[in-house]
């Protein structure tokens with residue numbers, strides 16, 4: 001019975017070394033040591049031997065079994081190490097590899113300008129607020145002291161939405177309705193800017209877009225004066241456009257401010273000397289402004305005796321285009337990559 005053991009062991013060793021996967025090794029383990037293995041059946045036959053021979057054969061079988069177990073364990077360790085290595089190799093990230101990549105995009109010129117404007121106002125202590133683009137007639141006009149049929153409504157080529165009663169819901173024509181929302185949402189003091197998209201029924205040309213951006217400013221506090229408005233515009237202007245660029249105010253009219261003004265900035269091209277860009281005046285028109293009208297305070301339930309304030313608003317697209325030497329505003333919205341990647 002023990003005569004065949006050396007041959008059995010040699011064969012077992014060869015087959016164990018030849019096993020290439022843990023799967024194969026598991027099957028081999030069952031075949032060499034399992035219930036139906038040659039070692040197991042030999043053990044079952046021990047009972048038929050004389051006691052002396054049985055002890056000897058039993059020892060031989062045990063040693064053979066231990067030897068096979070050792071060989072199996074050794075091979076299992078080796079195969080496990082190999083599998084771990086393969087897995088690590090597969091999961092390896094080569095951080096030094098240079099993959100030719102597509103160029104990354106960046107924010108649109110107008111978005112960059114809006115972000116910078118926000119930054120400058122945040123630096124001056126303002127918060128940034130947001131409002132909806134689809135507005136009601138009340139927010140866009142009524143609360144801003146444009147009664148129904150008021151001629152100043154004709155200043156805005158309004159796009160109405162087919163929602164509810166005719167001409168009650170519209171695309172906001174300016175960011176001023178957000179003033180109303182900010183005042184309704186809280187109590188003074190208010191120091192806020194409100195950037196956003198506006199819409200007017202306009203044919204796109206080199207200097208007009210039917211969809212454009214404005215930034216609105218609103219300050220409401222005790223004892224705010226026209227001097228504060230002028231000072232704020234000046235501070236903003238030199239912070240945003242650089243030293244030497246200031247503002248001037250010209251009388252104007254808006255229903256929601258009284259007095260009202262339009263404000264110009266020193267021409268950023270000629271620094272005020274007069275050039276083709278500013279029509280030889282030395283000034284560039286920027287936006288509108290004024291002291292918040294008492295009727296606007298009444299619309300939001302603020303006491304005009306207790307509070308005073310100013311507001312201003314200007315277009316972002318035209319200003320940015322001018323600064324960046326963009327001659328045609330339509331280039332801002334045609335999505336030509338050759339245009340966009342220049343900024």
Ligand code: PHE
Pocket residue numbers: 173174175176216254257287288289290311312313314
């Ligand atoms: N909303 C005005 C416009 O678009 C600009 C403005 C804002 C004027 C705030 C005064 C105060 O024409």
